[in-house]
Amino acid sequence: MVDMELDGAHVVLIEDEEGNRQSFTRALSRVGYKVRAFGEASRALEYLRANRDVVLVITDLMLPGMDGFGVLGAVREIDSEVGVLMITGHGSVESAVDAMKQGADDYLTKPVDLYVLRNRAKAIIDKHQLVRRVDELETRLGEKFSNLIGRSKPMEDMFRQMELVAPTRSNVLIIGESGTGKELVANALHEHSPRREHRFLPINCAAIPAEILESELFGHERGSFTGATGRKVGKFELADKGTLFLDEIGELPLEMQVKLLRVLEQREFMRVGGTETIRVDIRVIAATNQDLEEMVEQGRFRADLYYRLKVVTLKIPPLRDRRDDIPILANHFLQAFARENDRPEMRFSAEAMRALVAAPWEGHVRELRNLMESLVILIPRDEITLADFPPEYLGDAAEAESRAGRRDVASTDDSVPGASGPFGEDAIASPGLTMEEIERRAILSALDRTGGNRTQAAEMLGIGLRTLQRKLKEYRLAGKGEGTE
Helix, strand or coil: CCCCCCCCCEEEEECCCHHHHHHHHHHHHCCCCEEEEECCHHHHHHHHHHCCCEEEEEEECCCCCCCHHHHHHHHHHHCCCCEEEEEECCCCHHHHHHHHHCCCCEEEECCCCHHHHHHHHHHHHHHHHHHHHHHHHHHHHHCCCCCCCCCCHHHHHHHHHHHHHCCCCCCEEEECCCCCCHHHHHHHHHHCCCCCCCCEEEEECCCCCHHHHHHHHHEECCCCCCCCCCCEECHHHHCCCCEEEEECHHHCCHHHHHHHHHHHHHCEEECECCCCEEECCCEEEEEECCCHHHHHHCCCCCHHHHHHHCCEEEECCCHHHCHHHHHHHHHHHHHHHHHHCCCCCCEECHHHHHHHHHCCCCCHHHHHHHHHHHHHHHCCCCEECHHHCCHHHCCHHHHHHHHHHHHHHHHHCCCCCCCCCCCCHHHCCCCCCCHHHHHHHHHHHHHHHCCCCHHHHHHHHCCCHHHHHHHHHHCCCCCCCCCCC
16 A cells, blocks of 8 residues: 655656646655656756755666667766666566666566556665665764664763763663664774773673683682682673673673672772782773672572672663664664675565564564674675574564555556456565566566467567566576477
8 A cells, every 4th residue: 555644755757648648747746756848858857956855766678769768877877876767668677677677676578567666766765865874874873873763762872972972981771672782882882982982891691601700700819719820810800990791791690790790890800829919990891681689689680799780780672662763773783794895785575574563573683683694694695684584583463565556556556457367366465575576487487378379479468579588597497498490
């Protein structure tokens, strides 16, 4: 369904046939778009250069003077962030595919169904506006905490707290579920503090066996226990004048809690087996995914240590409470991993992004990051679609949207035959399919309906026999069909 509450997005339409030009303009204007229509390309491009708020150009392929491919190239030179929707003649599959390869966002074939036109226009506008917002927000947030990403209200509230807390000497307790980025927050506090020139030293209290944890924190002297063959400097001493980050503080054994409390209160300690008191100037930031207040009530965490740690408490919102940040985070991770793997810039289809936003994300930012790395490695195309996601990310809403998208196109776009036509229902240009997959399915469907007769299949598809043969080789379908000339 087209969202009727649009924001007056600025659209340029280039169509030399007056009837179509008026019809398309009315259809788009009725749902809130600001449309400027032209009968030929040169004036439209002049208008685009003078009006940089245009977000979409809809152009016919066959135009007087400059054709649609020329328009596409010119638009990309003027502003690469403007979307382009190409309209081609009925049955001109090759031209549509070429347009997509040259950078068009989508295409329609004539006769154009106005409902489908509005749907496709909205999808392109959503995608390009998202890219612009991401760029703007990453620039703005880069001036705050460069290793943290978010624009949602919960994150903005946390950023304001961090700006106040970072320059102080106060201990900080960070609360958040696993995967929300507690260490990133701790490191950002350190980097924006007077201690930034000294060490930020993280230690995971849950990852170190209790019998050696004291030695890890405070160090030991030679011979202090079996295996202590030399002096060891502990994390508190190494982090002197810097910041010590104690992750999973709730896992700290009770006997170690007493010793940690002494260090926090007096800023001094002794190595295991030592007699010398060592003084340190250190800031402690602790983090946990547990309810420390409940642990205090149960006698599993010392109340005095709890209140010593929580001089300032920062709570990181879970990803489910900051869904506005998911597109920003997903694009950030996707491009970062694409660069790491020498891939060109990648992107999401509008439907794929909506599925990401709707997913439960029980693993929070860490889970999102891992999924993006997996997609970069496993998906060879530049656009990530709904079909590329593992099943667990295709919730009821995403599956329903994908099915609805296929039904909408099948029932309204006369240029693409439905289940009874040569392409078959599965070959329809649904949001979850790439252009290559649409074309491949169309070829298979046509061959199936003609009993493998390539000549008839080519006629049904509206392409030449040699073109079909080339496509069969391209899609590794050379064994399909009888090869009838």
